[in-house]
Amino acid sequence: MSQPFDAPLSLGIMSSEIQPPATLGRRPRRGSGRVTLMDVAKVARVSAQTVSRVINSPDTVPAATVELVRSAIAQVGYVPNLLAGGLASGRSRLVAALVPAIGGPVFLQTIEALSQTLGRHGYQLMLGESGFDDADEAEVLQNLLSRRPDGIVLTRIVQSAAARAHLAASRVPVIETWDQTDDPVDMLIGFSHADAGSAVADYFCQRGFSHPALLTGDDPRAIRRGAAFETRLREHGLLAAGQGLPTVQVPAPAPLGSGRRGLADLLKAYPATDAVFCSTDMLALGVLIEAGERGLAVPRQLAVVGFGDLAFAADTAPGLTTVRIDGAGIGRLAAEWVIARVERRQIGPQSRDIGFELVRRGSA
Amino acid sequence: MSQPFDAPLSLGIMSSEIQPPATLGRRPRRGSGRVTLMDVAKVARVSAQTVSRVINSPDTVPAATVELVRSAIAQVGYVPNLLAGGLASGRSRLVAALVPAIGGPVFLQTIEALSQTLGRHGYQLMLGESGFDDADEAEVLQNLLSRRPDGIVLTRIVQSAAARAHLAASRVPVIETWDQTDDPVDMLIGFSHADAGSAVADYFCQRGFSHPALLTGDDPRAIRRGAAFETRLREHGLLAAGQGLPTVQVPAPAPLGSGRRGLADLLKAYPATDAVFCSTDMLALGVLIEAGERGLAVPRQLAVVGFGDLAFAADTAPGLTTVRIDGAGIGRLAAEWVIARVERRQIGPQSRDIGFELVRRGSA
């Protein structure tokens, strides 16, 4: 296994290459000095083609040749250059993913599952950050596209016309995720944020809470959940005609501290509040902690519902009732769809609603 | 901005190209059908080289030409192919990062800062996952290296000889981070885990706790912190001669729930425990929650110290005393060092101890 990879190559044969046709006494261009496919070919005394075949489709080469070439590869310490391979074949084996913020815990499971599934098939993930606003969406996309990815996975619906145009022009398989739309650029894997908001409203109604409130981050999808939540509450008669939904809005990657301060603000403005829908589990955990500090009993005096069902949600005290999204499932499926497209296998269903699930635990 | 990128190209000049030298009546090879540098050159009536210069070093081209070429680029909807560019120039503008697990919150800030700093300089981050054990380290590295990154950032010290050999042979700038060693592969940005463990022991001693314990994940660095913690406690006389440190060890991406169950296990085995050093903040948060459930007053009856100073640490109740690591700083610096190397600017210091800081809050 641990060959001395930096050993001088001492190729098995002399460089009996035909000299370049001496067009004119001109221009060199030394290579990178690294081991190439040709070096392997020389040692194995086969053509570059055969080496390429051993690497990319060993089934088409007799076992003996495969063995011969493999040992030559090990001997010279060859590492394929996928930049060159990608250029020649038109398949980079690179998949781009665009997330609002790497730091946010929400898409982490999707990214992780995506990366792992891709890796298992020989593809590599390339991560790009778009920020929460749509501003540089098109620009970041261009950067990603210039790498000629074999597919691009977005954790949002593409907004700007420019970005949509770039994507369409690139002819790269595109998967929009974590949302629904009637007009996807290409493929779609997600769920309805509006339905999720409505479901929480239904639950609050069913459990008999009379003074619901909303604590939300200011990103567009959280706001859509909140809007649907409010609408449904109104339908249930939990909101009087002229009355707005008690709401506190905090900046987007909503951390625990925003949950604590958010609850404080909420209770100051609306002391009667007896149930809060938080746009992320982190926010909800902050609310749980702040409630504890204030001696408010959860869920008796204050019910709390989160969103995401992050790893910690089951272990808070009390356990967090929350909307579970199968983030890992999204990532896995996205990887499979991209690969299926690239390898010209079935196109498969172009769109999937993976739904959500209201997980009932102690907090509501 | 939003040009019709898929418009037919209708190039400004006829294809008055010299026909290929007709070696023999042979072989075509249709291109990808996409817009290339040549298409832009034809429209702008300049050479490919000039277009390349406008893109890569506009300063060396007169403003008028830049303008001309830029409008041609917009007109035909050209997106550079960095696979080809990277192959030709030997600079991929790709930087690889290897993390144990994407999902873990610990390295997130490093990855985020790395990605952002790289992006600002036109580099793209490529993420690879190594897992917590050293098993496939060499293999994952090979995959990453086959993309010919301009640099590779590791959130650990490279262990296996095979991996070290691959890295050395590749001649790629390597930055090992989040640790210290006397024998780095190349560059190093980190801190001493042993010193961090000792510092917590000193703090417990200074605050007069008499029955310290350790709750740790099973990853190697957490274990090293724990070992130094124990050693220093012993030096302080807080551990009797034959007495081992009360310890509970949990599987590596230590989640909140492990903190709760870990404390329960600890108190069952060592009821006298009055101070716990947790190997991650998540674990510590779990301990805080479990202590709350048990009616244990923190820090009076139980002191808690975490590690990482994650975003939530300041807002727990009470605030979490923890060891702060400047993860974002590591990422930023790593990006700068890689870029400096690639652009042959100063090599800069090859190694940096960024230290750590014990942040005192309410929990201890």
Next chain:
DNA sequence: CTGAAAGCGCTAACAT
């Protein structure tokens, strides 16, 4: 089953 040639789209090195 194996090999030779051509060329993927770009940039480095020279030439003007």
Next chain:
DNA sequence: ATGTTAGCGCTTTCAG
């Protein structure tokens, strides 16, 4: 300031 040529390292295409 701009153009010409060769070639980065690989895979496709076609021939044997």
